[in-house]
Amino acid sequence: MKRVVIVPGHSYKDPGAVNESLGITEYEYCLNRTLELLKGDTWDDIDVVLKTRNRSYSELPGEIDSLSPDYILELHLNAANKKAQGSEVLYCRASSRGKRMAEIIQKNLVQRLNLADRGAKSKERKEAGGHILWGTKAPCVIVESFFLDSTRELHRQEVYEALRTSIREIVDKGV
Template identity: 35%
Template sequence: MRIAIDPGHGGKDPGAVGGQLRESEVALAISLFLRDELVDGGHSVLMTRETDVFITIGDRCRLANTWKADLFLSIHCNAASSPQAHGMELLIFPGSARGRDLAGHIWGALRDIPGLRDRGIKPRGDLGVLRGTSMPAVLVEAAFISNPENRRDHLETTHGRRRIAKAIAQGVMEWV
């Protein structure tokens, strides 16, 4: 299977910031672990970025579409004005049955991570990477970078990042 992985943000766009963490660096770290898991599982992987560079949303979609990816995963961290907001959620393009099915498998694996609240699967038609890709696409909001416990338990450490990547990979491999 040909899988495009899109680490959110990058370069001049750090994404959300929580504590000393930038969303762009956490998304890249999780994505690199995810790439390794999927390659080890026999899949071909295209990364939209492998370093801290800025890539437009249009270019991210073009890369995946031109490469003819079978699925597209965009990795992010959530943020909210309230530091109490926590958990993971998956975003899909409205009406995408295959995207919802893929998200369901990923969601099932992420749900097993201790202390990661389930915020569900939500349709979002306003997100360019979901709207502009021609294959099933899921945007993973791994945890809240604005929540101190989510940062500590899931986003700051190699262990937490690798655990998220393994869960996403498990869901993908169950879907294929």
């Protein structure tokens, strides 16, 4: 059985991006998508595990590694200038498996959300997101589904379907 650890980005103390008009934070949105994935399907051959940040961000890779994952997805939402749009998935430059995971997830997000394709992007250790991408043993990606600060709708069902399809495809293809 493969284990997929899903980490909602940020925390209650550090909620991340905010859409004031819709009254939701990045952490709330990503946590809810993770909970949907946990209850939405019977994953007979996949152990989907929720991991929230307990302490500091610097300790997160070790906390995740202690769960012995095969794959790691950290869910985030972008924020910029209240105008930017699109989806992107980040991966560790040195991880061919992470790159393949990012490409699969990006393909499914773009198909489901019909937003701009910002691509699967490699990250270096010192860049934003690099700590978790480079610090875990299993391949890890950071999923930036859309820009929370510039959307009028939250794409709940579409993001759920894209992630569900992606997890199934990653495991089935043995990425």
